[in-house]
Amino acid sequence: LPRFAFDFFREQRCEAAAEGAEEDMAALVQQWKALDSEERSAFILMSEKDKARFEMEYEAWRLERLDSEGTLTVDIEVLLDKRRAELEKKLARLDKQAERAAFQAERAEAKAARDAARAAKPARAPRRKKVAKPEGFPEEPKSAFAHFCKERSCELREQSAAAPAAGEGEGDAKPSVEAEA
Numbered sequence: 001l002p003r004f005a006f007d008f009f010r011e012q013r014c015e016a017a018a019e020g021a022e023e024d025m026a027a028l029v030q031q032w033k034a035l036d037s038e039e040r041s042a043f044i045l046m047s048e049k050d051k052a053r054f055e056m057e058y059e060a061w062r063l064e065r066l067d068s069e070g071t072l073t074v075d076i077e078v079l080l081d082k083r084r085a086e087l088e089k090k091l092a093r094l095d096k097q098a099e100r101a102a103f104q105a106e107r108a109e110a111k112a113a114r115d116a117a118r119a120a121k122p123a124r125a126p127r128r129k130k131v132a133k134p135e136g137f138p139e140e141p142k143s144a145f146a147h148f149c150k151e152r153s154c155e156l157r158e159q160s161a162a163a164p165a166a167g168e169g170e171g172d173a174k175p176s177v178e179a180e181a
Contacts, residue, residue: 002054
């Protein structure tokens with residue numbers, strides 16, 4: 001299959017880099033996008049020449065195959081469109097990866113800045129511990145409601161203890177409030 005302009009660009013960048021070291025594909029995509037139309041035109045011209053070479057070779061191969069087997073193979077445009085779609089998917093995926101990496105780097109920087117800001121804040125004073133009251137220290141005074149509830153609960157306990165013994169089987173064992181009033 002013929003090579004696309006990006007393929008020529010990638011080969012040139014890999015040759016320019018140190019031997020044995022491959023450049024990151026996401027970085028190559030970003031560099032490709034950064035090229036202006038004049039720089040890209042050289043790679044597009046190489047791609048068009050390679051496409052013309054391939055079409056000639058493919059047509060000769062197709063006619064040779066037609067003679068020997070009597071069948072026609074897939075049209076070259078269909079093959080090129082499939083390959084172009086695959087390459088575009090790959091470039092889009094790599095572009096998203098580069099965007100994700102940039103976003104994660106921004107998040108890491110923001111987190112580092114937050115952590116540095118927290119570290120720069122003065123430390124909070126430790127909470128004071130509750131001091132145990134010395135022996136014999138007077139209790140806090142109870143409210144009037146607390147005294148009322150204590151007296152009333154004793155009366156209700158006495159009534160509930162006496163009610164089941166006096167009125168077994170006569171229905172409700174609960175003391176009524178109306179009877180006391």
